[in-house]
Amino acid sequence: MFDVTAIRKDFPILSRKVNGRPLVYLDNAATSQKPKQVIDSIVDYYSNYNANIHRGVHALSQEATDAYEASRKKIQTHFSIAKPHEVIFTSGTTHGINIVAHGFSSLLSANDEIIVSQLEHHSNIVPWQMLCKATGAVLKVIPMNQEGGLDMDAYQELLCSKTKLVFVNHISNTLGTINPIEFMTQKAHQVGAAILIDGAQSCSHIRPDLVALDCDFYVTSAHKMCGPTGIGMLYGKEAWLEKLPPFQGGGEMIDQVTFEQTTYAGLPHKFEAGTPNVCGGIAFGAAIDYLNAIGFDAIAAHEATLLEYATKKLLAIDGLKIYGTTKEKTSVISFNIEGIHPYDIGTIVDKLGVAVRTGQHCTQPIMDFFNISGTVRASFAFYNTIQEIDIFVAAVEKAKMMLS
Amino acid sequence: MTIKAIQEELVEEFAMFDDWMQRYEYMIDLGKSLPLIEEQNKTDDRVIKGCQSKVWLDAELKGDKMVFSADSDAIITKGIIAILIRTFNNQTPTAILNSNTDFIDQIGLKEHLSATRANGLTSMIKKLKLYATAYQAKLNS
Numbered sequence: 362m363f364d365v366t367a368i369r370k371d372f373p374i375l376s377r378k379v380n381g382r383p384l385v386y387l388d389n390a391a392t393s394q395k396p397k398q399v400i401d402s403i404v405d406y407y408s409n410y411n412a413n414i415h416r417g418v419h420a421l422s423q424e425a426t427d428a429y430e431a432s433r434k435k436i437q438t439h440f441s442i443a444k445p446h447e448v449i450f451t452s453g454t455t456h457g458i459n460i461v462a463h464g465f466s467s468l469l470s471a472n473d474e475i476i477v478s479q480l481e482h483h484s485n486i487v488p489w490q491m492l493c494k495a496t497g498a499v500l501k502v503i504p505m506n507q508e509g510g511l512d513m514d515a516y517q518e519l520l521c522s523k524t525k526l527v528f529v530n531h532i533s534n535t536l537g538t539i540n541p542i543e544f545m546t547q548k549a550h551q552v553g554a555a556i557l558i559d560g561a562q563s564c565s566h567i568r569p570d571l572v573a574l575d576c577d578f579y580v581t582s583a584h585k586m587c588g589p590t591g592i593g594m595l596y597g598k599e600a601w602l603e604k605l606p607p608f609q610g611g612g613e614m615i616d617q618v619t620f621e622q623t624t625y626a627g628l629p630h631k632f633e634a635g636t637p638n639v640c641g642g643i644a645f646g647a648a649i650d651y652l653n654a655i656g657f658d659a660i661a662a663h664e665a666t667l668l669e670y671a672t673k674k675l676l677a678i679d680g681l682k683i684y685g686t687t688k689e690k691t692s693v694i695s696f697n698i699e700g701i702h703p704y705d706i707g708t709i710v711d712k713l714g715v716a717v718r719t720g721q722h723c724t725q726p727i728m729d730f731f732n733i734s735g736t737v738r739a740s741f742a743f744y745n746t747i748q749e750i751d752i753f754v755a756a757v758e759k760a761k762m763m764l765s
Numbered sequence: 766m767t768i769k770a771i772q773e774e775l776v777e778e779f780a781m782f783d784d785w786m787q788r789y790e791y792m793i794d795l796g797k798s799l800p801l802i803e804e805q806n807k808t809d810d811r812v813i814k815g816c817q818s819k820v821w822l823d824a825e826l827k828g829d830k831m832v833f834s835a836d837s838d839a840i841i842t843k844g845i846i847a848i849l850i851r852t853f854n855n856q857t858p859t860a861i862l863n864s865n866t867d868f869i870d871q872i873g874l875k876e877h878l879s880a881t882r883a884n885g886l887t888s889m890i891k892k893l894k895l896y897a898t899a900y901q902a903k904l905n906s
Contacts (some may be wrong), residue, residue, distance in 0.1 A: 421825040484831075702839035709841075711876075712785055720817050734819065734838065763790060764840060 363659040368744050371396035371651075375744065382714030385749045387701030390534050390693055391718055392584045393565055395437035395648075399587055402647035405639045408473050414639050415613065415630075424550045424762050429639050433629070439649045440579070442596055443727075445516035449595040449602070454521045454561040457580030457595035458528075460632055461557055462488040464605030465526060471497030474523045476516070476554075478540070479505040479730065480533040483723040485559055489528060505730060509536040509685035515547055524554040531563035535722040535738065536685025537693030539563070546576050555601065562587050565742065566664060566691045568657040577601050583641065589647040592641030594752040595632070609634040660743040664692040667741040667750060674754045678761065684727075684736055692741035695722075698757075701764045709760035710737075715753050718753070768860055771852045772868035779872035788873050789841070796843035800850065804832040813892050818842045819888065824896035831856045831900060833893070845894055846889055853893055860903035866890055 369375050373395050377384050386394060406428070407760035408566075412421035416430050430445075437445045469475075475489050479502050493500045501524075503516045511694070520527075527549040532539050542558055549556040560569065560581035571579055578601065580594040584728045597605070607614055607625055609636030623633045671694055674679055697703055707719030711722040720735040721728045728735060739753060766774075783786045802811070802899045813820040818839030825832050833850045852868075853861050866872045869875065869886060877885045 473858070684843070702818055702842075704839040705841045707791070762791070763786070 363655070363663055365663065365746055368655065369746075371398065371517075372744055373397060373400070379714045379716070379745070380712050383752075385418065385745075385752050387714040387739040387741060387745065387749070387753060388716045389742040389745075390537075390562060390585075390738065393420040394744070395587055395589070395744055396651050397646050398651045399647045402644045403589065403640055406643050411695060412638055412642070423663055425639055425643075425761055428646075428758045429637070429642045431502055431603060432642045432649075434737045435592055435646040435649050439480050439568065439653065440594075440596060441572050442495045443572055443652075445651055447596055447602065448634045449597065449629045450637055451580070451592055451593045451595050451632075452638065453582040453593035454559060454580045456536040457578075457593060458485060458488050458557070459633070460595055460608040461526075461578050461580075461605070462492045463596070464606045467606055468490055468604070469496040469498045470471070472523060473498040473525045474501050474519075474521070475499070476501045476503060476504040476519050476524055476527045478511050478529045479726050480509070480536065480538060480540070481528070481530060481724070481726070482534055482561075483725065485530065486726075498524075499708065502726075503529070505727070508687045509533065509690075509727075511538075511540055513541065516545065517646050518553045520548055520554065521704075524549070524552050527554050527556040528559070529556070530559040531725075532566070532691055533571070533685065533727075534562045535724045535736070536687075536691075536729050537562075537690040537696055537740075538685055538687045539567075539689040539691060541689075542576065543574060546574060550575070556713050556724050562691070565652075566661060568655075571596055579619070583645040583648060586648055588645040589641050592638045593759070594645075599628065602632070606629050607634070611635040613637070653744065658666075662738060663743050666743055667745055667747070668692040668694070671739065671741065671754070674750065675757070678754075678758060680681075680761075681757075684731055684733075693738065694740075695736040695738045696759075697733060697736055698761055703735045703760065705764050706757065706760045707735050709763055710753070710756040713745070713752075713759065739749065766830060768852050768864040769855055771867075772845070773853070775848060776868050776871045784785060785873065789844075792844035792848065792874070793840050794844075795847045795851070796840050796845075799836070799843055799847040800832075800834045802836045806834075808834065813881075813888050821844060821894050822846070822889065822896075823851060824900070824905070826900050829857050829904060831858060831861065831897060835898075846872070848872075848874075849886070849889055853897075861897040862894060862901060874887040 363561055374394050410421050412425040414426040418640040433445050433448050436448050501519045504512045529541055546556050555577040556576035558576045560579055564581045565586040577598050579596040586589040614626050614631050614634040616626045623737045682697055703719040718738045770855045802821050806823050811821045811823050818837050824834045832881045835846045
């Protein structure tokens with residue numbers, strides 16, 4: 362039984378005050394808050410079995426190694442991945458994307474094509490621009506429509522035998538749009554292209570089945586799903602990971618080293634150079650356990666209620682416009698009020714204890730599309746409540762009154 | 766009036782208000798008296814860069830005193846820049862460069878000094894002082 366009051370007690374930060382008022386945290390698309398189960402796993406690791414892993418024969422090293430590798434298995438199970446060594450620990454989504462982009466630099470030639478979507482975060486555009494510059498490949502962009510969805514007809518027209526890689530986010534961080542990744546994966550495979558899905562925004566809302574989805578790569582960050590910052594994962598099909606060259610050189614990723622030649626370790630170590638973020642990896646596993654104990658169906662149902670309620674309440678404010686209105690969307694609302702700068706609204710609602718994001722959300726192409734300088738973005742998590750939305754909407758109304 | 770005296774005057778004005786909301790409303794009002802930069806001067810080299818709100822700032826020398834004009838698309842930002850310009854307008858470059866901006870804290874706007882405010886006070890003060898440095902060099906040459 363989903364009990365939001367009980368769940369909130371798991372999150373120490375949710376009981377603090379900001380500017381003298383109870384915190385209403387609605388910046389979950391930027392990062393999620395952490396339950397005590399995850400915080401405890403971090404304290405436990407450093408208090409009881411901190412050690413370097415995969416090397417030591419001593420007890421601590423073995424305990425730490427076991428816990429770290431157990432986390433890899435949890436990730437494997439959670440995302441329905443065929444083999445544990447197809448899970449690569451990374452420092453986060455950006456790191457994962459860069460491993461793939463770097464890997465493709467040796468596989469692409471001039472005039473090959475990479476397709477990205479207009480809904481991408483800057484961190485999802487820049488690595489591909491760099492890759493195109495290095496290889497002579499061409500970057501193609503799937504256009505978006507007024508609702509904030511991707512134009513699937515245009516996507517199919519862009520796909521051709523020259524397409525080598527498609528890159529798309531599962532969910533837009535700015536608009537909350539859920540992209541049709543099953544369809545996009547099928548279509549990419551029909552022309553022989555690989556597809557990389559960015560799950561940074563979806564992992565806290567949707568539990569994907571990556572084997573069924575059949576995508577070639579998937580990346581995400583633990584901190585978006587109640588885990589710590591500085592840890593994430595890259596999934597790649599075994600055949601692809603074998604094919605891509607390592608991204609970084611260092612310890613852990615080698616098999617034999619002489620000054621003449623080095624041979625690389627097998628998967629997953631080939632992509633995990635240096636001492637890993639052991640604690641982060643273990644806490645990532647604790648976060649997955651925590652979310653699954655609540656259940657993704659219950660999470661989705663609660664968030665859908667919050668989204669519907671907040672959308673209705675906000676639209677009752679005169680002059681308020683919501684950006685991102687596709688039928689398939691998650692609990693993210695980007696909006697502006699006519700004649701008022703989003704920065705001003707964000708500043709005032711912060712004084713009222715409400716944390717939202719303002720600005721371009723690292724998605725300048727979306728802002729250019731709507732011809733706006735930014736938006737206010739409220740993003741809800743399963744631990745938010747209807748009462749918090751009432752406080753938030755009242756804060757927006759207050760800001761409007763002060764600013765117009 | 767010296768910069769210090771104007772700053773003290775501002776601290777006194779803001780001390781009249783009991784809560785943040787009144788202080789913000791007053792700041793928004795001060796923004797309305799901002800000496801506005803000419804539209805044609807809203808060029809890229811006069812922009813204070815950041816991803817939140819846009820701020821343009823211009824300065825010229827009248828005699829040995831500096832005169833500023835500015836604008837922003839956000840009205841709270843406009844209020845902040847108006848406060849700064851009120852303290853620095855009609856002062857010599859040397860006086861501006863020798864001044865500090867500790868009064869900001871006293872008028873209850875400390876949060877705008879945070880590093881996350883990409884368009885916050887820190888970058889505005891930097892740009893104001895950059896103009897002062899340039900005009901000081903010009904006066905000394």
